[in-house]
Amino acid sequence: DTGVSQNPRHKITKRGQNVTFRCDPISEHNRLYWYRQTLGQGPEFLTYFQNEAQLEKSRLLSDRFSAERPKGSFSTLEIQRTEQGDSAMYLCASSHPRQDNEQFFGPGTRLTVL
């Protein structure tokens, strides 16, 4: 297991297009998180899954954002009708309760909306 992986690493899109990102957590980590990080800021929580259930969503997550984790393993984050303000680094992290809620982060997907 090489840790949390995210694909793609970079995405450039035009305003109005839809994009989808994928996150593969560490095996057996039942919790999976999505964050957004912009320049000069720390990671901002977007949403959180425990197994396949989406338990919490931030108010930052507008109707254009949707996330799924259908089998409790990998997760996807989709942004519809992208806007320039969506440009950011999107981070995924996973954790397991036996590891005291330590978050293991992926490398992130950098989204640029032109």
Next chain:
Amino acid sequence: AQRVTQPEKLLSVFKGAPVELKCNYSYSGSPELFWYVQYSRQRLQLLLRHISRESIKGFTADLNKGETSFHLKKPFAQEEDSAMYYCANTGGSYIPTFGRGTSLIVHP
């Protein structure tokens, strides 16, 4: 709402100097505090957490509930300590609130 404040965006020191990265939190319950570090071109990773009371890479952090602080300290900074440092509070839930980060630069 929970807040984690890291007042310094940038901290610049010389090798061998002591370092203190400040973190203050606002939370009425029992905090669960972490320091995460991101070295250049690497992913964010845990440095230490308050419940384990351990020293990692020479860094320590003590929770001060009276001052609602969790400052990160190291007596003698090394060049390899140069990185972004983020303080986070999970207290009461599984969802961490992160500070904006402090960039530590250690000059030779």
